[in-house]
Amino acid sequence: MNPLIKVDHLYLHFENQQNKNTLSNVSFQLEHNESMLILGPSGCGKSTLTFCLNGLYPRELDGEMGGDIFINGRKTTNYRPGEISQSVGVVFQDPETQFCMLTVEDEVAFGLENICVPHEVMDEKVDEALRLVNMLSYKRSTITSLSGGQKQKLALACILALEPSLLILDEPTANLDPIASKDLISTIHALKNKTNCALIIIEHQLDGWVELADRSLLLNRDGEVFYDGSLRHAVDSMLPQIEEQGVWLPKVTQYVLNQKGFPNQFIPLTIQEFLDRPYHLDSSGWETVKNVRQTNDIFIDASTISWSNRHRDILRDVSLQIYKGEFIAIIGANGSGKTSLSRILAGIQKPTTGTIHVRGKALKSWKESHLRAEVGYVFQNPEHQFITNTVFDEVAFSLRLKEYPQKDISEKVEGILETCRLSQHKDDHPYSLSQGQKRRLSVATMMIDNQNMLLLDEPTFGQDAQSNLELMKLLEDRHSQGTTMVVITHDMEIVHHYATRVVVLNEGRVVADCSPLELWEKSISLLQQWQLDLPVFVQLKNSEKEAYYVSTSS
Template identity: 65%
Template sequence: MSRVVEVNQLYLQFEANPNGYTLSDLNFRLDHGESLLLLGPSGCGKSTLTYCLNGLYPRELDGEIHGEIFINGKRTSDYRPGEISQHVGVVFQDPETQFCMLTVEDEVAFGLENIGVPHEMMEGKIDNVLEMVQMQTLKKSAISSLSGGQKQKLALACILALEPSLLILDEPTANLDPIATKDVIQTIRSIKERTNCSLIIIEHQLDGWTELASRCLLLNRNGEVFYDGDLRSAIKNKLALLQEQGIWLPKVTQYFLNRMTQIQRELPLTVEEFMKNPFPLHGYEEVNDTNIPLDTGSPYVEASHIYWDVKQQPIIQDISLTFYRGEFIAIIGANGSGKTSFSRILAGIQKPTKGSVSINGRKVGSWKESLLREEIGYVFQNPEHQFIANSVYDEIAFSLRLKMETEGIIKKKVLTVLETCGLLQLQHEHPYTLSQGQKRRLSVATMIVDNQPFLLLDEPTFGQDASSNAELMGLLQRRYESGATIAMITHDMELIHDYATRVIVLYKGRLVADLAPTELWELPLEKLHKWQLELPIQVQVQNCLKKEVNYATQSS
């Protein structure tokens, strides 16, 4: 079998970090047609390795690189600029960073033009790759009109048009709703069957991917490989190290690990695997993990008949809601349902076309901006949208300095937040040099340092490893328990189950549900799937166990 990737003794060091390596003594091989999960904690160098494999480094590297990388038997350094893209295709976390044209058809054609494909051959190639990702009917559509899942599929189509032998997916479903995530994974599975290309999948959330790739390459926080092999064996033999490094496990596997004092059997990697061979949890009484609401106070934030249009296209349609003090609210729905737009209107960042928002009975428009920001903290979906300083420390200290606090108090507050968010060692780094997961933690840190009583967070946990996720959610839970009102946009059904006291569901810009999490899970699956939602893994497992008990009872 031919070898697609060979990496020998790879070391990489950035100029900004002269005292340590981002990647250290990295060695691995990947054969033609093989699939690999590349796993590790946030900031361990997974995306950096991608830039080495696609030839971006060392050409654009501010630092040093040592070792050898071969793609299809040829050193990456021997490829001409741009040539390696025909062998290695990368789909990044945010597909919009890869687009440069206005329509679906033109975007796919752009890459083909760059490699000199004759115009008479383009039409067939474009149709072929759009058919592979189920987007033929959107060929003439504007990219701006696509949903998040459709944009991810378009990015995939653009790469497939170049017919690479290696496809690298860098957290391709990080910003997608549960049903769109399933759809993208199924699309990639279909592509793999049709093309037999090699795959490297970089992910934190493993659900849906384990059947596509059984081999995993595990990196630690020092950018070193500590395991290369089967995922089941890694869980069986390296569990303590996986947990220490904050590497996510499949959610169903973690569910049973949390509830079993002794592991006496092979744990399932998927819910489907468990359903084929369910087993009871002896000696463990299942409890409802959903948050019990604290005593909520008076009306706090009130949205009245909110509408918002863009170029006469309705985005938000007649939403009226009241948020009460001391709630932990999840705002959920499909990609493109209006969640981010609505949250920005609530925060006073965006004005509605019609309707009003009041805080403490006072309309947002009448608040002085500085006082409004002391009341509401907002964490953007894209962390870079809120960075303005040249170091992590100064980014967090910025708002405190605006309030004229002393440097002594500022230092104490900033260092506390840095440690809480796992950024203490990065305090002197520029925000833009951080990994995506680290940027997300910094964006949260800049908001929580001010202790605003109302926090609005847009996907605060995407791109986080298990340890960072637990730290962030623990921090938000403590803020909630101390009296803050939390409103969080998320696609993570487990977070909703474990933390939310109330769930607001948006669908096509309208409010379609406002209820407790336990009530949401009891709705018909057809309705949840229509809204692009899925049951949390623990609810799926519990439902399966209940069916088994009912079946056994009826049989006896």
């Protein structure tokens, strides 16, 4: 029997990158019903490879592609346009790029109509697909009313309805809250056991996926395969190369590798593996109490903020004071109102009711240019803020508006591009970057202006391990210099290691406002009700305590 997928010496480069291949000499096979993780640093060509597998490239490619790709023994170039989608289903990194209808129901039905599914069974198939991703209650909703995480679930439902032979998930949990991520992974596990569908997962956050994958394909920064085999063998035999390339490892693996004196003959890839061979974790450096508020200077005072959209209450009576120099994490379930609150605090959208003061002055009284000099905002979707044709010009734009000397502009822009690992892309169009690179560019455009406050909506989305560390160090350095940071995130590790204060939203209301350590002390049932989970390190420390109590009581 032919393998489901065969890739033979694939290379690809884009028209605007003639001197560098995005993918180089990539070869691998995927068998029927096999599961594979594709891992690599941001910008190494993982998503580009997806476009090759589903036939979008070379048909829509502005560049050159060579080598061969076979699906069920047939070259992808011999398929008719759209034909491959019946065998290969892709949930893209940005789900909005694959929607074409107005409502949830119509979007799922669209693909079924294209393959001529009879109308008498279509409703049942639509309902079943939405049920699998816990979106059935949104069946009549408009797509524009959904949160980012809900859109990700809808994109998955659209693919599942078609019952493909291969399902490709491109960072499927990037926009999901912790509990929704677990639910999605559990759903994929169940689907894998119930169907003969092969699976390719492109992910940076590996927790939950390791047990599902039969193999791992690792790409380096030059778009070359440098490993093909089990993740266990890769960690045991080539850890230095993995770390040098910035490939994420499971969080429990990261913590264990940071331990001094931890036995290196066995490195756990899952929490269960750690529990099966418990070792003491040194908590120094991980549980230090961060500097709490050291000033009574209120930077933003939001009072009784409410906001409704299409007759739906998004925010309800939110009051919040943000003090100068804080590092605040705003967390909560998908659709809880985090992005809406941040946009209102930044003056990008107006509340339905309530008042906001920035540095003691009513927000509505601020001149727009003066407000932007005080408050910077990084959008959840980076493309929403790009306005120029090159990466360099994007970062330089605000400096040119302020009529900085060209020498100063060049020095500042080159410096921030180097820090954000974007120097080699300075002449590229922002839209040609990978999602992770776009995110770093969006952060760079705000960091260059030295505002007194930065609001960042999911700043680490799509980042590899090295980029994530460098980006958070950049934010931490700015915070240490007095910049007030407000970060929206689903990453509990960021909350634990960087935030001085955490604000939890649930159904549009503030339900907790405390330090991270105080939040982790709340009951698991309450955290789960808010769609939150404990950071992995806290889970490991709690397991140590439980093991201690069991041993001393026996």
